[in-house]
Amino acid sequence: MSKEIILHIEGLRTEFQTERGVVQAVNDVSFDLHQGETLGIVGESGCGKSVTNFSILKLVQYPPGRITDGQVLYNEKNLLECSDEEIRTIRGKHIAMIFQDPLTSLNPVIKVWVQIAEALRLHQGMSKKEAKAKAIELLKLIGIPDAEQRADNYPHQFSGGMRQRVMIAMALSCNPDVLIADEPTTALDVTIQAQILEIIKNLSHGRKTSVIMITHDLGVVAEMCDAVCVMYAGRIVERASVDELFYDPKHPYSIGLLNSIPRINQDSDERLHSISGAPPDLIDLPHGCPFRPRCTQAMDICAQKSPPEFSIGGNELRTVACWLHEKEHSHG
Amino acid sequence: MGRYVAKRLLSLIPVLFGVSLIIFFLVRMIPGTALEMYMGTQVEATPEQMEELTRLFGEDKPVFILYTEWLGDIVQGDFGCSLRTGRPVLPDIMARLPLSMELTFFSLFLALVIGVPLGIASSLHQNTFGDFLSRVTGLLGLSLPQFWLAALMVMAFSGFRGWIPMGNYVSLFEDPVRNLKMLFLPSLSIGIGFAAVVMRYTRNSMLEVLQQDYIRTAKAKGLKQRSVIYTHALKNAILPVITVTGFNVGYLLGGAIVVEEVFALPGMGRLSLYAIYQRDYPIIQAIVMIIATIFVVVNLITDIIYALADPRIRLDDTAR
Numbered sequence: 001m002s003k004e005i006i007l008h009i010e011g012l013r014t015e016f017q018t019e020r021g022v023v024q025a026v027n028d029v030s031f032d033l034h035q036g037e038t039l040g041i042v043g044e045s046g047c048g049k050s051v052t053n054f055s056i057l058k059l060v061q062y063p064p065g066r067i068t069d070g071q072v073l074y075n076e077k078n079l080l081e082c083s084d085e086e087i088r089t090i091r092g093k094h095i096a097m098i099f100q101d102p103l104t105s106l107n108p109v110i111k112v113w114v115q116i117a118e119a120l121r122l123h124q125g126m127s128k129k130e131a132k133a134k135a136i137e138l139l140k141l142i143g144i145p146d147a148e149q150r151a152d153n154y155p156h157q158f159s160g161g162m163r164q165r166v167m168i169a170m171a172l173s174c175n176p177d178v179l180i181a182d183e184p185t186t187a188l189d190v191t192i193q194a195q196i197l198e199i200i201k202n203l204s205h206g207r208k209t210s211v212i213m214i215t216h217d218l219g220v221v222a223e224m225c226d227a228v229c230v231m232y233a234g235r236i237v238e239r240a241s242v243d244e245l246f247y248d249p250k251h252p253y254s255i256g257l258l259n260s261i262p263r264i265n266q267d268s269d270e271r272l273h274s275i276s277g278a279p280p281d282l283i284d285l286p287h288g289c290p291f292r293p294r295c296t297q298a299m300d301i302c303a304q305k306s307p308p309e310f311s312i313g314g315n316e317l318r319t320v321a322c323w324l325h326e327k328e329h330s331h332g
Numbered sequence: 333m334g335r336y337v338a339k340r341l342l343s344l345i346p347v348l349f350g351v352s353l354i355i356f357f358l359v360r361m362i363p364g365t366a367l368e369m370y371m372g373t374q375v376e377a378t379p380e381q382m383e384e385l386t387r388l389f390g391e392d393k394p395v396f397i398l399y400t401e402w403l404g405d406i407v408q409g410d411f412g413c414s415l416r417t418g419r420p421v422l423p424d425i426m427a428r429l430p431l432s433m434e435l436t437f438f439s440l441f442l443a444l445v446i447g448v449p450l451g452i453a454s455s456l457h458q459n460t461f462g463d464f465l466s467r468v469t470g471l472l473g474l475s476l477p478q479f480w481l482a483a484l485m486v487m488a489f490s491g492f493r494g495w496i497p498m499g500n501y502v503s504l505f506e507d508p509v510r511n512l513k514m515l516f517l518p519s520l521s522i523g524i525g526f527a528a529v530v531m532r533y534t535r536n537s538m539l540e541v542l543q544q545d546y547i548r549t550a551k552a553k554g555l556k557q558r559s560v561i562y563t564h565a566l567k568n569a570i571l572p573v574i575t576v577t578g579f580n581v582g583y584l585l586g587g588a589i590v591v592e593e594v595f596a597l598p599g600m601g602r603l604s605l606y607a608i609y610q611r612d613y614p615i616i617q618a619i620v621m622i623i624a625t626i627f628v629v630v631n632l633i634t635d636i637i638y639a640l641a642d643p644r645i646r647l648d649d650t651a652r
């Protein structure tokens with residue numbers, strides 16, 4: 001399981017300057033994306049999933065946002081230290097993104113094929129004509145009927161699912177090494193969701209693209225991912241393979257998340273639990289463990305010191321940021 | 333589209349009918365009739381002479397009959413003759429209309445050429461000193477009356493006769509360069525206030541558009557800042573600017589009529605003022621009818637341009 005690391009994120013911190021104070025949206029986040037892997041990032045709304053991934057490509061808008069610390073290594077290069085010029089040659093070509101809401105993420109006044117062709121012309125030096133032909137080919141590939149005619153349409157003439165397909169065509173047009181999909185199905189109907197996930201899965205596997213799949217839906221994780229990071233209040237609280245997370249979750253928050261989804265083999269007298277309480281205010285993070293106010297197992301130490309990430313059984317890919325698991329952590 | 337244009341042009345009929353009704357009775361409500369203005373205060377006339385003159389002026393019938401006769405005439409394209417000179421009204425107006433229209437569109441052009449780039453620059457350097465400066469200047473430009481600016485410019489530039497020709501007017505077709513040079517200052521004084529409006533609209537609209545998700549998508553593709561701004565942002569940000577421009581063509585035309593007087597240009601301004609002073613009813617009526625037509629047509633053109641710029645708008649929709 002020692003696959004090549006394609007993206008190495010370490011100590012990432014991103015904050016927003018607001019009228020109320022500084023929002024610590026991403027707070028010391030580290031993870032690796034391995035070659036060919038699909039890595040899930042799960043967590044409640046507002047826990048910093050999107051901001052983490054915008055930070056990777058320096059897409060956080062300043063002001064109010066600012067990346068204050070950390071590094072993002074891609075091909076041994078720290079993207080956070082790249083010039084604007086350099087990062088533009090990475091964006092869309094080597095690392096591409098699909099966004100949460102396909103309606104607002106496509107430009108309403110530009111034809112669909114033009115929006116797909118832009119990256120092709122820029123990164124692959126295609127002529128307008130070649131790029132249009134390629135855009136139509138991509139539209140066919142992702143299952144848009146009458147692609148030739150539809151290419152000349154504008155985004156509002158497409159349904160939600162179709163728009164997200166267009167986003168996928170756009171993102172995969174230049175065969176990126178890494179695809180970051182930010183809740184690609186959240187805004188869609190359940191039936192369409194499955195189709196979109198299927199397309200992402202097939203295309204990324206076929207092209208050996210590594211995927212970061214952001215979601216708050218554990219079903220998507222089970223369906224798509226090899227490994228998972230669970231985020232809470234701007235931090236990663238647990239890191240595991242999908243099987244480990246589903247069969248042996250360690251962090252009280254992960255356990256809570258898993259208990260809140262229905263399972264087919266669930267005993268009928270077992271109730272569904274949602275985690276009580278609300279996520280903390282990222283401006284005034286409580287001292288110690290950020291999950292403490294909602295944690296049923298909180299101890300004295302939890303109020304005093306924020307738990308570091310303990311690796312379980314010496315496995316670097318299996319970590320938990322919780323004092324309960326300090327003893328399972330073996331140094332070395 | 334053709335059907336839409338036809339429908340809109342058809343709507344001209346009720347508009348013009350309403351305008352004709354209002355203007356016909358309104359001009360006759362201005363104190364002092366055409367005849368009284370003609371006679372002045374020096375001349376004494378017998379009642380018989382007055383009656384004769386009234387008939388000559390064509391004002392001897394009840395006003396309602398006069399209106400229907402006039403309406404009947406203009407439907408056939410006959411706008412009547414000047415009460416003073418006896419010459420047909422339409423050729424005189426048509427000789428002056430092009431200058432006023434040119435001034436209007438030149439000032440519109442200048443306002444856009446000044447306002448849009450400044451608005452973009454201002455939005456990109458939000459809250460810097462440059463942004464602050466252009467916003468304050470914009471506010472100033474907005475609050476200065478056009479005729480005052482015009483007078484100021486006449487004074488300021490009267491020393492540069494070689495540079496800006498002030499002498500006899502030549503039309504665009506006779507000598508385009510001289511014509512544009514002549515109309516530059518008048519157009520600037522008409523358009524500068526509107527340039528401030530355009531700047532503010534462009535700035536605010538750009539600021540809003542730059543926050544949109546699709547701008548992030550464009551950046552995520554690796555596009556250069558220039559393409560992100562001019563292709564992705566401006567195409568959306570310009571939409572409200574189109575609307576406000578359409579609304580303001582009338583304001584600019586009004587400005588042209590006033591400023592012509594200051595620069596002694598032979599446009600509709602001089603003619604309108606003369607006609608109002610002299611109560612030359614046929615001229616006033618004809619000018620107002622023509623301006624009303626221009627308004628409706630400009631609105632139609634604005635809507636068409638908007639629909640071309642925003643594919644989400646369909647002109648044939650019943651909703652509009």
Ligand SMILES: Nc1ncnc2c1ncn2[C@@H]1O[C@H](COP(=O)(O)OP(=O)(O)OP(=O)(O)O)[C@@H](O)[C@H]1O
Pocket residue numbers: 016017018023025043044045046047048049050051052064065100183216282
């Ligand atoms: N432009 C901004 N200004 C201020 N705060 C921001 C801004 N963008 C994000 N944040 C804050 O950063 C935090 C993380 O936001 P983020 O969008 O990453 O959440 P998320 O996990 O993607 O949530 P969701 O599932 O709703 O997409 C949130 O608390 C949010 O309030």
Ligand code: SF4
Pocket residue numbers: 251252253289290291292295296297298299302307321322323324
């Ligand atoms: S560190 Fe303490 S408060 Fe935080 S999750 Fe673990 S037990 Fe709960």
Ligand SMILES: [Mg+2]
Pocket residue numbers: 049050051100182183
């Ligand atoms: Mg998000």
